[in-house]
Amino acid sequence: MQKQLKQLPGLGFRSAERIALHLLVEKPERLPQLVAALQAAASSVGRCETCGNLAEGGACTICADAKREAGIVCVVEQVPDLVAIERSGAYRGRYHVLHGKLSPIHGVGPEQLNLGPLVRRLQGGEIRELILALSNDIEGEATCHFITEKILADTVKVSRIGFGLPSGAGVLYADSVTLKSALEARRAYR
Amino acid sequence: MQKQLKQLPGLGFRSAERIALHLLVEKPERLPQLVAALQAAASSVGRCETCGNLAEGGACTICADAKREAGIVCVVEQVPDLVAIERSGAYRGRYHVLHGKLSPIHGVGPEQLNLGPLVRRLQGGEIRELILALSNDIEGEATCHFITEKILADTVKVSRIGFGLPSGAGVLYADSVTLKSALEARRAYR
Numbered sequence: 001m002q003k004q005l006k007q008l009p010g011l012g013f014r015s016a017e018r019i020a021l022h023l024l025v026e027k028p029e030r031l032p033q034l035v036a037a038l039q040a041a042a043s044s045v046g047r048c049e050t051c052g053n054l055a056e057g058g059a060c061t062i063c064a065d066a067k068r069e070a071g072i073v074c075v076v077e078q079v080p081d082l083v084a085i086e087r088s089g090a091y092r093g094r095y096h097v098l099h100g101k102l103s104p105i106h107g108v109g110p111e112q113l114n115l116g117p118l119v120r121r122l123q124g125g126e127i128r129e130l131i132l133a134l135s136n137d138i139e140g141e142a143t144c145h146f147i148t149e150k151i152l153a154d155t156v157k158v159s160r161i162g163f164g165l166p167s168g169a170g171v172l173y174a175d176s177v178t179l180k181s182a183l184e185a186r187r188a189y190r
Numbered sequence: 191m192q193k194q195l196k197q198l199p200g201l202g203f204r205s206a207e208r209i210a211l212h213l214l215v216e217k218p219e220r221l222p223q224l225v226a227a228l229q230a231a232a233s234s235v236g237r238c239e240t241c242g243n244l245a246e247g248g249a250c251t252i253c254a255d256a257k258r259e260a261g262i263v264c265v266v267e268q269v270p271d272l273v274a275i276e277r278s279g280a281y282r283g284r285y286h287v288l289h290g291k292l293s294p295i296h297g298v299g300p301e302q303l304n305l306g307p308l309v310r311r312l313q314g315g316e317i318r319e320l321i322l323a324l325s326n327d328i329e330g331e332a333t334c335h336f337i338t339e340k341i342l343a344d345t346v347k348v349s350r351i352g353f354g355l356p357s358g359a360g361v362l363y364a365d366s367v368t369l370k371s372a373l374e375a376r377r378a379y380r
Contacts, residue, residue: 081361088366090373131376135360148379162375164352167367170325171271177357180280185352185375186321189338
């Protein structure tokens, strides 16, 4: 059990041991509850057929929400990215989760990404704008390029999220590449 | 001597002691050289009359360089910000160093900033674009607003450097405010 716990992210040898002993010695009544909760999650939570987000049943809460704008789709790499954008409260459209980014060095090609459902959504014709919220690195850039060149019809508007100084940051501690993109991405101020 | 050294940025008690003993015991011949270098710097380096950068004599190397585009001026808070942008190699115009940003809470008003020379430069009529490279925080925003509203003629183009994901960063670890500004600052991708 400790070995399994140790493989979870953020847990090392000591914390895994602590949790294992907590469940076995201090609060043995919690162990079956935890098992039941994990089993329930394993059997009920799957992938949203439309966007690839986590979902109970066929559609995730965002795709099922009629109040979210269906014409705008934000493409992210992973579910946690979606969660981060949701937390910011700055976005009212829908999502598409790729479950990765193109990375030949790690053996990730277009087939490994959740692109088929995106193609079907685009063919459906409801999407009028795609926002690429992928990492600001070479693999993110390659994935943006692939989607724009190979998948997207010319009629769909496509934009990529802005790069530059993060919130609260000054110029001094920004690295050269960030400064370069911040200068390129400068916007009219009035 | 150790007390003076300790007040320098990045030096604590131990490193100050180490440097002091190095100069006094190990390499006493370096001490007069260092004193001479510091004295020479103190007497010869001043502020550029045009832009507020460090300068030997009246004009700094950037203002004196005829190859730098004179029509574009990048406004920064401090000299180290200028150095960081120079290091990025992404900019070929000139600068204006404010030596601070508006901050009523720290008693910094427009009079405390190096704004007079900027007004004179703008009146000179050579500047056609101003790039505001100030911090991505409230004080930076206030300073941008002040310059745009109170100082700038309508004929001068003004932009602010981009905000969003820093170089190499993913969406997941960005804070909510950064994600918000990255979404707002999204740019057409083709």
